Amino acid sequence: MSATRTPRYTDEQLRLAARLYYVDGLGQAEVAQFTRISQAKVSRLLALARERGIVKISVAEYESRSPMLEDKLRALLGLETAAVIRTLPGATSSDARRAVGHFGAAIAASLISPGSVVAISGGRTMRELVQNLPADKKAGLTVVQTMGSIDSSVAPVDALELGRVMARRCEGLFLSLNSPAFVPDKRTRDSFLALTQIRAVWQHLSQARVALVGIGTLENSIFVERGILSADDLAKLRDGGAVGEICGRFFNAEGQECDSPWRDRVVSIELDQLRTIPQVVGIVAGSDRSAAIAAAVRGGLLKSLIIDEGGANALPFPSMAGSHSNPHSKPNGNSSSSTPAKLK
Amino acid sequence: MSATRTPRYTDEQLRLAARLYYVDGLGQAEVAQFTRISQAKVSRLLALARERGIVKISVAEYESRSPMLEDKLRALLGLETAAVIRTLPGATSSDARRAVGHFGAAIAASLISPGSVVAISGGRTMRELVQNLPADKKAGLTVVQTMGSIDSSVAPVDALELGRVMARRCEGLFLSLNSPAFVPDKRTRDSFLALTQIRAVWQHLSQARVALVGIGTLENSIFVERGILSADDLAKLRDGGAVGEICGRFFNAEGQECDSPWRDRVVSIELDQLRTIPQVVGIVAGSDRSAAIAAAVRGGLLKSLIIDEGGANALPFPSMAGSHSNPHSKPNGNSSSSTPAKLK
DNA sequence: AAAATAATCGAATAAATATTCTGAATAAAT
DNA sequence: ATTTATTCAGAATATTTATTCGATTATTTT
Numbered sequence: 001m002s003a004t005r006t007p008r009y010t011d012e013q014l015r016l017a018a019r020l021y022y023v024d025g026l027g028q029a030e031v032a033q034f035t036r037i038s039q040a041k042v043s044r045l046l047a048l049a050r051e052r053g054i055v056k057i058s059v060a061e062y063e064s065r066s067p068m069l070e071d072k073l074r075a076l077l078g079l080e081t082a083a084v085i086r087t088l089p090g091a092t093s094s095d096a097r098r099a100v101g102h103f104g105a106a107i108a109a110s111l112i113s114p115g116s117v118v119a120i121s122g123g124r125t126m127r128e129l130v131q132n133l134p135a136d137k138k139a140g141l142t143v144v145q146t147m148g149s150i151d152s153s154v155a156p157v158d159a160l161e162l163g164r165v166m167a168r169r170c171e172g173l174f175l176s177l178n179s180p181a182f183v184p185d186k187r188t189r190d191s192f193l194a195l196t197q198i199r200a201v202w203q204h205l206s207q208a209r210v211a212l213v214g215i216g217t218l219e220n221s222i223f224v225e226r227g228i229l230s231a232d233d234l235a236k237l238r239d240g241g242a243v244g245e246i247c248g249r250f251f252n253a254e255g256q257e258c259d260s261p262w263r264d265r266v267v268s269i270e271l272d273q274l275r276t277i278p279q280v281v282g283i284v285a286g287s288d289r290s291a292a293i294a295a296a297v298r299g300g301l302l303k304s305l306i307i308d309e310g311g312a313n314a315l316p317f318p319s320m321a322g323s324h325s326n327p328h329s330k331p332n333g334n335s336s337s338s339t340p341a342k343l344k
Numbered sequence: 345m346s347a348t349r350t351p352r353y354t355d356e357q358l359r360l361a362a363r364l365y366y367v368d369g370l371g372q373a374e375v376a377q378f379t380r381i382s383q384a385k386v387s388r389l390l391a392l393a394r395e396r397g398i399v400k401i402s403v404a405e406y407e408s409r410s411p412m413l414e415d416k417l418r419a420l421l422g423l424e425t426a427a428v429i430r431t432l433p434g435a436t437s438s439d440a441r442r443a444v445g446h447f448g449a450a451i452a453a454s455l456i457s458p459g460s461v462v463a464i465s466g467g468r469t470m471r472e473l474v475q476n477l478p479a480d481k482k483a484g485l486t487v488v489q490t491m492g493s494i495d496s497s498v499a500p501v502d503a504l505e506l507g508r509v510m511a512r513r514c515e516g517l518f519l520s521l522n523s524p525a526f527v528p529d530k531r532t533r534d535s536f537l538a539l540t541q542i543r544a545v546w547q548h549l550s551q552a553r554v555a556l557v558g559i560g561t562l563e564n565s566i567f568v569e570r571g572i573l574s575a576d577d578l579a580k581l582r583d584g585g586a587v588g589e590i591c592g593r594f595f596n597a598e599g600q601e602c603d604s605p606w607r608d609r610v611v612s613i614e615l616d617q618l619r620t621i622p623q624v625v626g627i628v629a630g631s632d633r634s635a636a637i638a639a640a641v642r643g644g645l646l647k648s649l650i651i652d653e654g655g656a657n658a659l660p661f662p663s664m665a666g667s668h669s670n671p672h673s674k675p676n677g678n679s680s681s682s683t684p685a686k687l688k
Numbered sequence: 689a690a691a692a693t694a695a696t697c698g699a700a701t702a703a704a705t706a707t708t709c710t711g712a713a714t715a716a717a718t
Numbered sequence: 719a720t721t722t723a724t725t726c727a728g729a730a731t732a733t734t735t736a737t738t739c740g741a742t743t744a745t746t747t748t
Contacts, residue, residue: 015406016432022403024446028735034442035432038698043736054404059366059393062359088360088379098378102368372705382728387706 014049017042022055064103069312073305076317077297080279081304083107084312096285096308101128104283104306108212109134111279111304116209117142119269119277120166121247122150122159123214123222125285129306130162133169141172144204146211147247147268148179150226157222175201179267181248182228186264193267205269211280213302215292216245223248229262236260244292246274246301253291255299275300282306287314358393361386366399408447413656417649420661421641424623425648427451428656440629440652445472448627448650452556453478455623455648460553461486463613463621464510465591466494466503467558467566469629473650474506477513485516488548490555491591491612492523494570501566519545523611525592526572530608537611549613555624557646559636560589567592573606580604588636590618590645597635599643619644626650631658 013035020031021042028042035042049055066084073082085103087096108129112118118141120126143166145159154161160176167174179198183189192198216222218238223229223245229237240260241252247268250258257263257271274280282302284293287310294316296302357379364375365386372386379386393399410428417426429447431440452473456462462485464470487510489503498505504520511518523542527533536542560566562582567573567589573581584604585596591612594602601607601615618624626646628637631654638660640646 011404012406013432015404018403019406019408020446022401027733034439034446036434036436036439039735040698040737041696044696047736049403056402057366058400058402059362060355060359060398062356062363064363088357090380092380095378095380102364102378371703383705384707384728385726388727391706 009045009048011052011054014045014052014054017045018049018055021046064099066309066312069309072317073307073312073315076315077294077305079297079303079305081107081111081281083304083306085306085308087309091308091310093286093310096310097125097128100125100283100285100306100308101130102132105129105132106134107306108281108283109136111281112141112210115140117144117204117207118166119144119146119205119208119211119213119274120159120163121146121211121213122155122157122162123216123283124157125283126159126162126212126214127157129212129283130166130169133166135169141167141170142175142204143167143170143172144175144201144208145177146205146213146274147266148177148181150181150222150228155226175204177201177267181267182223182262182265183267184265189265189267198267205273206276208277209279211269211274211277212283213246213274213280215282215284215289215296215302217289217292218242218244218250219288220286221245233262237262243295244289246271246296251295251299251301253295253298255295255297255301271299271301279303284308284311287311290314290316353389353392355396355398358389358396358398361389362393362399365390408443410653410656413653416661417651417656417659420659421638421649423641423647423649425451425455425625427648427650429650429652431653435652435654437630440654441469441472444469444627444629444650444652445474446476449473449476450478451650452625452627453480455625456485456554459484461488461548461551462510463488463490463549463552463555463557463618464503464507465490465555465557466499466501466506467560467627468501469627470503470506470556470558471501473556473627474510474513477510479513485511485514486519486548487511487514487516488519488545488552489521490549490557490618491610492521492525494525494566494572499570519548521545521611525611526567526606526609527611528609533609533611542611549617550620552621553623555613555618555621556627557590557618557624559626559628559633559640559646561633561636562586562589562594564630564632565589577606581606587639588633590615590640595639595643595645597639597642599639599641599645615643615645623647628652628655631655634658634660 017031017035020026020034021028026034028039028046032039032042046055050057064086066086069084070082073079073084083104085100087099091099120143143163145163147159149158149160163174163176177198179192183192193202218234221229221234224231224234237250237258237260240258242250242258242260243253244251248266249268249271250260250262251271252258280302281304282293282296283306285308289311293302293305293307361375361379364370364378365372370378372383372390376383376386390399394401408430410430413428414426417423417428427448429444431443435443464487487507489507491503493502493504507518507520521542523536527536537546562578565573565578568575568578581594581602581604584602586594586602586604587597588595592610593612593615594604594606595615596602624646625648626637626640628649628651630652633655637646637649637651641649
């Protein structure tokens with residue numbers, strides 16, 4: 001039925017083109033003239049030469065993480081895995097999110113075993129990370145949304161969207177939690193939770209081996225931003241001892257869920273259920289989340305943390321005067337990448 | 345008077361940019377966003393990273409020469425150096441010239457010691473070669489024209505032009521032979537040769553350590569092309585036994601200069617003078633020059649030869665049935681070039 | 689042999705990258 | 719302190735490279 005002709009360019013041709021282009025510095029048009037082919041073909045030949053390893057490009061390792069801070073973090077918080085993503089001096093919080101997303105993706109991916117169930121929340125940093133997850137065809141994950149949707153307009157940072165994207169990238173399955181994040185009262189919430197569809201999602205959640213969650217603060221709340229909570233609501237939560245939020249559940253400095261009207265109105269994974277997931281990874285960027293992070297760890301909500309350098313530095317280390325100076329080791333190995341993702 | 349500020353980009357920055365671009369496959373614009381600089385700067389950063397060796401590109405060796413044919417050539421003709429430049433199947437003579445020029449340049453350059461006097465002739469292949477000579481600042485050569493100019497319009501293949509180019513590339517001195525190649529009669533020629541200026545050039549020629557010369561045929565003569573010789577003139581030369589030409593001097597199958605009216609009218613290096621130059625390198629492309637090449641070597645006019653594969657194969661080897669098949673060895677080393685000439 | 693399916697090519701074009709140019713900033717030399 | 723030469727950055731632009739597209743050519747299947 002299917003006719004297949006293997007594309008056969010001789011290595012000879014490829015070596016010549018690569019030599020003229022990379023070593024002798026001719027342009028593709030010049031190489032084309034030299035070898036009497038079109039520039040388009042030279043471009044393709046060179047791409048093939050890189051693929052075939054006739055051309056190898058190696059880049060000195062950029063130390064994307066700060067092992068020293070990671071050690072401290074692990075020691076201080078008792079984390080299983082701590083990844084501190086370095087940022088260039090003067091990085092904004094948006095820079096930090098991007099960096100965490102970019103370099104944290106591979107780390108997060110390494111914590112996910114193929115075929116497992118992954119619980120995820122939303123968030124800006126989460127979004128960056130999900131976007132950068134390696135498109136690993138063989139993963140075959142089941143991605144499950146841990147919290148209902150904040151409102152009916154689906155923002156690109158919402159778990160609903162992130163789950164979809166993540167599942168697509170891994171060619172896995174996405175289970176959405178078709179419910180608002182907050183409902184008017186407990187009774188409504190309970191009736192939602194009683195729905196077969198929702199219960200099925202819960203069922204999957206209980207099998208989750210990994211959860212990737214963002215951590216919210218009271219100061220910079222997504223719920224206020226989206227008009228779900230008022231400043232007044234927030235003040236009440238704060239009075240109740242809340243210092244942070246995960247999946248719409250507010251917790252105090254000990255990492256215990258605060259009693260509040262919201263507690264009974266949120267449709268999301270229970271913190272106790274979260275605690276049973278073997279690997280819960282906090283995906284965080286920013287220096288304003290120290291209290292929330294510390295509390296979450298203290299309460300056993302997080303097992304691991306992927307965080308930016310600034311955020312790590314802001315954590316309340318016992319005694320660290322002048323610890324900001326030169327927090328990086330300086331190795332200079334040359335790591336070779338035989339099949340670079342792209343080359344231009 | 346002069347203020348100098350060393351451009352200081354940290355290797356850190358370079359490694360990050362290089363990593364994102366080459367390893368992670370981001371475009372320069374994306375890298376720019378990531379690091380909050382302009383795309384222009386990313387381009388410069390990457391160039392610097394390559395310069396500094398943070399990015400290394402290695403290309404599998406393209407075997408530009410045919411050692412097997414070179415051995416045969418050396419054995420057959422008793423040459424000092426024989427370089428046979430490979431051509432892709434189906435190469436035209438123009439392709440061959442380009443190939444000889446490109447890959448032969450480095451070989452020719454290696455035969456030229458710094459500061460020495462180099463005699464050169466014109467020709468299309470010579471032109472390709474000269475254009476590709478490495479711009480070696482430290483060479484400090486003296487380049488001397490071996491034959492007067494064919495006509496008053498300076499073609500880009502004329503020795504006058506090639507000498508100029510070659511001297512410029514090496515930041516050396518060029519001595520032009522300000523005379524027509526052919527003058528009406530012996531007397532005029534002798535009066536030219538008596539000129540102080542011309543004698544000075546001859547003086548330099550006698551010090552030449554190397555000569556790079558093209559080899560002409562009767563069939564495809566530059567002099568006919570430029571209207572200096574008629575078909576009739578050529579027939580007479582052929583009758584006189586001429587099989588080839590170097591620097592406007594026609595020689596017979598033994599490599600001895602033919603007696604002809606032109607012999608006394610040409611303003612160019614004498615063949616005997618050429619024979620005294622320690623290293624005379626023939627720069628040849630094309631399969632139609634076998635007789636001329638063989639004769640020139642026989643007559644001691646050439647010590648070395650840089651020739652294309654086709655031209656080498658056309659030479660009259662004693663017994664070579666089926667010698668065309670697979671005349672190349674097949675090594676596959678990876679030669680690393682730490683500072684590629686260009687990279688895009 | 690004919691039909692069907694891919695592979696491949698180069699021209700045209702889209703996209704990406706390198707360079708030029710201008711102005712601002714910096715450091716050395718008055 | 720002012721001047722001067724130089725570096726640097728980014729916007730605009732030129733150049734180069736990658737991709738799309740339609741036509742063509744090869745290979746396999748019927």
